[in-house]
Amino acid sequence: MHIQLLIPGLLWPAATLLGPASGLALDGLATLLGRGRRQVREFEPYDRQLARLFGLDGAELPLGTLRRLGEADAPPARPGSHWLCADPVNLSFAREHLLLYAFPDGELTLDEAAPLVAALNEVFADLGRFEACSPTRWYLQLDKPARVTLYPVDDVIGRPVKHFLPEGDDARLWQRTMNEAQIVLYNHAASRAREAAGQRAVNSIWLWGAGELAHAPLAPAKAVQATDPLSLGLARAAGVPAGAPDIADALRSDSLVVLDTLRKPAQQLDLEGWRDGLQAIEHDWFAPLAAASGDGRLKTLRLCAPSDRGTLDVEVRSADRWKFWRKPHAFDALLKSIAPPPLDLPGTPPPTHSPTDR
Known part of the structure; x- marks a missing residue:
């Protein structure tokens, strides 16, 4: 079973709190972060990353x-x-x-x-x-x-x-x-x-x-689970079945799962809403996925979290469950370890699409 999990807003914006997830019980996420291979790629707009999963790229995406x-x-x-x-x-x-x-x-x-x-x-x-x-x-x-x-x-x-x-x-x-x-x-x-x-x-x-559209989107998996209309529109244009996120269904068929509930709280610096949403994802997704990875039901999990800090990529494979030396990695420690970008002064254009895209 292969699951691609896309969670915009998982990384709290860089220029605010140092420990936004402190005090939260996030054992499932810590297990996945510790067990998998993780990296933080350079900033890239979320919509570009989502479109590329469906085989769409270029300067002007519809x-x-x-x-x-x-x-x-x-x-x-x-x-x-x-x-x-x-x-x-x-x-x-x-x-x-x-x-x-x-x-x-x-x-x-x-x-x-x-x-x-x-x-x-x-x-x-x-x-x-x-x-x-x-x-x-x-x-x-x-x-x-x-x-x-x-x-x-x-x-x-x-x-x-x-x-x-x-x-x-x-x-x-x-x-x-x-x-x-x-x-x-x-x-x-x-x-x-x-x-x-x-x-x-x-x-x-x-x-x-x-x-x-230069060409029709391509199905990134056998099924797409999402509630946001852009993800659902891409799935419908690609002709792939789409429905609301459901962990049981995701563990039965290779799936792209888009969890969009943290994106607006992170954008609007709604810390309480973000923490509540993160705890819900821990209960509904991270903990069950950590268990499925631990008992071999989940062959591959790729977690992708676009943000203004960059994009967190975590890949967890079934064989990683035997690597006992890989200990859980606290999410709050991960947030603190990611160096914030240079401060954007009000008169300085912020990072966005590269000049070559214009």
Whole structure:
């Protein structure tokens, strides 16, 4: 049995706490870390790593189209249409820099999103059609592909937006579109009502995910287990069965398992939510996988955890269970051992896609 386990957000962001996992009982994870071969690779955006597991690579990945494909109960797409992610965000000034912040799950409701999306459709009817598949996942449906490089929202969260402006043939069009959308949303009664109630306003959208599929994704395993729409969209495009994460099913068939519950808490520095999520993964996944590896049921486990520190890779093979000299390695000790990257000053572009990708 072979399992590939992808966990974005497992590594707490580098520039904050030194011991975010201290005091947590993570025996299963410690066993896997000690028993396996581990390395920390250089930073690479999570979406790039996920797409490459499905055989997709290149500068312009159609992440908007793929994520929309993975949405549950979404309205059917028009044949030949193209999609951009158009996620609602809050822009605010910190000193002289305009920073972008996403909304965590539960902070917005569909009742709040609906009038904002309707207002965008009134203004941009000639450009395409906006829709909200969830309170925090919005889309723009286009009739033709956008000739532009747009940066994923995860790359921009908490950072100056001036470093991530649209590039390419249609850059001016999309920059103007985002500027006009800011005006529409900032002045909307729903955003004003949120501000009056002491909540963050939805005062902009972030467009990203432009691109076209050069070829169909390839199935990375016999089954994919995930709940996030991008992973599900990739699986559906590849024609591979997909369902919710389930350890029993994963131990019966070679699987790619994407556990996405730590990604937003890590991005938003929600330490309590992150610790609660980590304990749940320990109980539901790390402990059973350590046991399955120990008794030979699991032939190979590859754990991959993308983060701003880099990407943690751990490979555990069934033969490793006989290497008694490999002792458990505490997760908190691992976090402390990973050297933090150089401090990003506000005026310095943060690490993201390499210049050759532009």
